Amino acid sequence: MGKTQHPGPVKISKKPDPSLWVSKVPFGVGKIKPHHFTDTAKIAWKNRDNLGYATSIITKGVCDGCALGVSGLYDQTLKGPHVCTTRLNVLRLNTMPAVKADILHADIDELRQYSSAELRELGRIPYPLIRRPGERKFSRLSWDDAMDMIAAKMKKLDPKQYAFFLTARGITNESYYVAGKVARFLGTNHIDNASRICHSPSKTALKRSIGVGASTSNYLDWIGTDVLLFWGSVASNSSPVSTKYMLAAKKKGTKIIVVNPYREPAMDNYWVPSNMESAMFGTKIADDFYQVNIGGDIAFMHGIMKHWFEMEQEKEGSAINHSFVQDHVNNYDELKQTVMDQSWEDIIDSSGVPKERIIELSTLLANSKNAVYAWALGLTMHSFATDNISQVANLALLRGHLGREYAGLMPFRGHSSVQGSGEMGADPFVLPGSDFNDANIERMEKLWNFEIPKWQGDIVGVTLENAVLPEDHERKIKMYYLSGGNFLETMPDPDFVEQALSELDIRVHQDIILNTSTLVDAKEAVIVLPAKTRYEQEGGGTSTSTERMVYFSPEIEGNKNQVEEARAEWKIYIDLAKRVKPETAHLVDFKDGQSIREEIAKANTNYDGVQHLKKQGDVFQWGGAWLCEDGICPTPDGKGNLISVDIPDLGKKDGQFVVTSRRGKQFNSMVYKEKDPFNNAGRYDVLMNAEDGRRLSIAEGEGIVVYNGFGVFQGRAKFVDIAKGNLEVHFPEGNFLLPRGRYEKYAGIPDYNITVTVEKAERFNARKDTQYLEKRIDDLETEAN
Ligand code: SF4
Numbered sequence: 001m002g003k004t005q006h007p008g009p010v011k012i013s014k015k016p017d018p019s020l021w022v023s024k025v026p027f028g029v030g031k032i033k034p035h036h037f038t039d040t041a042k043i044a045w046k047n048r049d050n051l052g053y054a055t056s057i058i059t060k061g062v063c064d065g066c067a068l069g070v071s072g073l074y075d076q077t078l079k080g081p082h083v084c085t086t087r088l089n090v091l092r093l094n095t096m097p098a099v100k101a102d103i104l105h106a107d108i109d110e111l112r113q114y115s116s117a118e119l120r121e122l123g124r125i126p127y128p129l130i131r132r133p134g135e136r137k138f139s140r141l142s143w144d145d146a147m148d149m150i151a152a153k154m155k156k157l158d159p160k161q162y163a164f165f166l167t168a169r170g171i172t173n174e175s176y177y178v179a180g181k182v183a184r185f186l187g188t189n190h191i192d193n194a195s196r197i198c199h200s201p202s203k204t205a206l207k208r209s210i211g212v213g214a215s216t217s218n219y220l221d222w223i224g225t226d227v228l229l230f231w232g233s234v235a236s237n238s239s240p241v242s243t244k245y246m247l248a249a250k251k252k253g254t255k256i257i258v259v260n261p262y263r264e265p266a267m268d269n270y271w272v273p274s275n276m277e278s279a280m281f282g283t284k285i286a287d288d289f290y291q292v293n294i295g296g297d298i299a300f301m302h303g304i305m306k307h308w309f310e311m312e313q314e315k316e317g318s319a320i321n322h323s324f325v326q327d328h329v330n331n332y333d334e335l336k337q338t339v340m341d342q343s344w345e346d347i348i349d350s351s352g353v354p355k356e357r358i359i360e361l362s363t364l365l366a367n368s369k370n371a372v373y374a375w376a377l378g379l380t381m382h383s384f385a386t387d388n389i390s391q392v393a394n395l396a397l398l399r400g401h402l403g404r405e406y407a408g409l410m411p412f413r414g415h416s417s418v419q420g421s422g423e424m425g426a427d428p429f430v431l432p433g434s435d436f437n438d439a440n441i442e443r444m445e446k447l448w449n450f451e452i453p454k455w456q457g458d459i460v461g462v463t464l465e466n467a468v469l470p471e472d473h474e475r476k477i478k479m480y481y482l483s484g485g486n487f488l489e490t491m492p493d494p495d496f497v498e499q500a501l502s503e504l505d506i507r508v509h510q511d512i513i514l515n516t517s518t519l520v521d522a523k524e525a526v527i528v529l530p531a532k533t534r535y536e537q538e539g540g541g542t543s544t545s546t547e548r549m550v551y552f553s554p555e556i557e558g559n560k561n562q563v564e565e566a567r568a569e570w571k572i573y574i575d576l577a578k579r580v581k582p583e584t585a586h587l588v589d590f591k592d593g594q595s596i597r598e599e600i601a602k603a604n605t606n607y608d609g610v611q612h613l614k615k616q617g618d619v620f621q622w623g624g625a626w627l628c629e630d631g632i633c634p635t636p637d638g639k640g641n642l643i644s645v646d647i648p649d650l651g652k653k654d655g656q657f658v659v660t661s662r663r664g665k666q667f668n669s670m671v672y673k674e675k676d677p678f679n680n681a682g683r684y685d686v687l688m689n690a691e692d693g694r695r696l697s698i699a700e701g702e703g704i705v706v707y708n709g710f711g712v713f714q715g716r717a718k719f720v721d722i723a724k725g726n727l728e729v730h731f732p733e734g735n736f737l738l739p740r741g742r743y744e745k746y747a748g749i750p751d752y753n754i755t756v757t758v759e760k761a762e763r764f765n766a767r768k769d770t771q772y773l774e775k776r777i778d779d780l781e782t783e784a785n
Helices: 036-046 048-060 084-093 114-122 143-156 171-185 192-211 242-251 276-281 297-314 322-328 332-341 345-350 357-367 385-399 418-423 438-448 460-466 494-503 569-580 591-602 690-695 733-737 761-769 774-782
Strands: 127-129 162-166 191-193 227-230 256-261 288-290 371-375 408-411 480-481 508-512 525-530 543-546 550-552 620-623 657-662 687-688 703-707 710-721 725-729 754-760
Touching: 036 048, 036 084, 036 438, 048 084, 084 357, 084 657, 143 480, 143 508, 143 525, 162 171, 162 460, 171 191, 171 418, 171 438, 171 543, 171 569, 191 192, 191 418, 192 385, 192 408, 192 418, 227 357, 242 256, 256 357, 288 332, 288 357, 297 332, 297 345, 297 357, 297 385, 322 385, 345 357, 357 385, 371 385, 371 687, 460 494, 494 733, 543 591, 657 733, 687 690, 690 710, 703 761, 725 733, 754 761
Parallel strands: 162 191, 162 480, 227 256, 227 371, 256 288, 371 408, 480 508, 508 525, 657 725, 687 710
Antiparallel strands: 127 525, 543 550, 550 620, 657 754, 687 725, 703 710, 703 754
């Protein structure tokens, strides 16, 4: 797609710059901050029974932590070692022994006493297991019996009545590809993956704005751009080594701007452990924070654009890159009209940011030749997320910040394999190479040599809702095949999720570890299958990073805690196909990882090159250094599209708050510490503005209740620097406040933000004692947005 190739890693300047230091006191003594070196020592101790193998994974494997991407200890951005505590924390999943038999076969209620973090610590799933209704314990099963049972059930069901889901945990492109192909071969399009829950609006928005749903730029573009803008992203927490790139960027004069309701301490100051200067004195990361209301981003961006159009009235060319717009952009007049029709009052009211501050950022961007716009879940997890991200694309298109060095759009992805999951076709809306549309169906049918079902598959949330449909409904989901994932702790309305999971006839959990969802009952059987990790997969495997680098991770020998019965995930899918449709299963058979990669290169032509990745360190970037290079977008007319939208109404009433969730010391839903080392917040702390607290006579640390028509969250007030009227609670603990069934209108992911009321716990509980609460909560049912 792009003609310029990534140049490979560069050196970071070693020249000290005290103007970037957090403090002259070494190692941040006296500050609230993580202790990377102590944490690393603790992790090494945890892995002491398998240290050689742990070291091999770190030095030879592709990180199965976040989507930043690193092979062994080296990445494509900066020379020098690359490792972080997130990677080290997930390492134990790959090195630990199996769960002890007495615990694995304990009474189910005993197992249910464990949290997911504790279940993870128990060890790996050693062999196939089954638990039928009325059985108190899991019992051992042979692979043959397990797979025969699953296949027999699938044969009985209409393919519209079973669904597949794949999580993001270390799963390789090869496994996603085979899962997507086998699902269609079996006759179902109900296949979804975890990455869609986080970032599918990024894809839908970028596709309609610039014709391609991936990051247009590289991390290298951060280093030396004028402005690096993080929108609703705590990159320093989700991808810790990104701080090293930020440090390099700052040393080259890049301004880092963060737009987020909460002034996240990890985006403010950071101690980069692999850089001696930063490890000693810290680095001031953000040059400025814009504390926008939750859900106020569209208004904020409209404010930026409105000021640009006002600047243009004063002096043409002072804000808009007219030559870029003229040559490469559609819908300019329409967008201008929409934005100019909006009043500053509405913009300020919705965004929560004063006009002079909006103008400040608007002017900075107008005067910046280059900018990289990165965003994450703060923009994607709303019911209007696609519109949110379209507005970021509008900014880049109006300024010509696209398709060249130091300029572009970057959805900042979470888990190491998420970029590839959709691109491999494990997604209801896509087949490898393109969308799930007639032309692509026809193309893939020719390649696969079997008929693909033509009906639209359902998104994960809908399949769960469909598990409770009447027995004879055509789309009642009766069987769920899960590769990892813990719906109980990731989806809204956990009580409903539990009901849906237990309504299924058969639930299959193909996984490395047990989690709380694995322990829920099913009507006929819960079957658990032990999966191999990515490092055990025969012939190795690939994963795709945020910046579209496809890394090869080799099979790594030497696991002293080998789980003998574990199987490579793609092999399990093929085994399943052979049992359900033995006559034609040769159509989905692969002899090894290499033959899968060869087919991937044909199925998704962006991946032409993946077939040449064979050994440790092999990597290629699909699409070249920049997508939309020279402003030419892969849209039908080659132009980017400006998208006009209205400012959304959150339905927030006077006195109410909007709540969103954040992560503490955790990786996705895996919690590693009860206290966030950056702000000392506990898992049940409710982050709120002190002025809001005072207004409600709430003291810091006091018990409070956050509630709406869907749930009640009991926590403690923690006063932090967050925009007034906004709250943050931790994910997934706060999921009880979210109803099911509120989806993003284009991408279909759940909305994780909602309006709530806050009260002192003692008041709330006093009223509850007088039975007043139930009525009040019913009344609030209508208030969800
Ligand atoms: S920043 Fe991400 S890719 Fe890099 S080591 Fe940490 S978890 Fe792995």
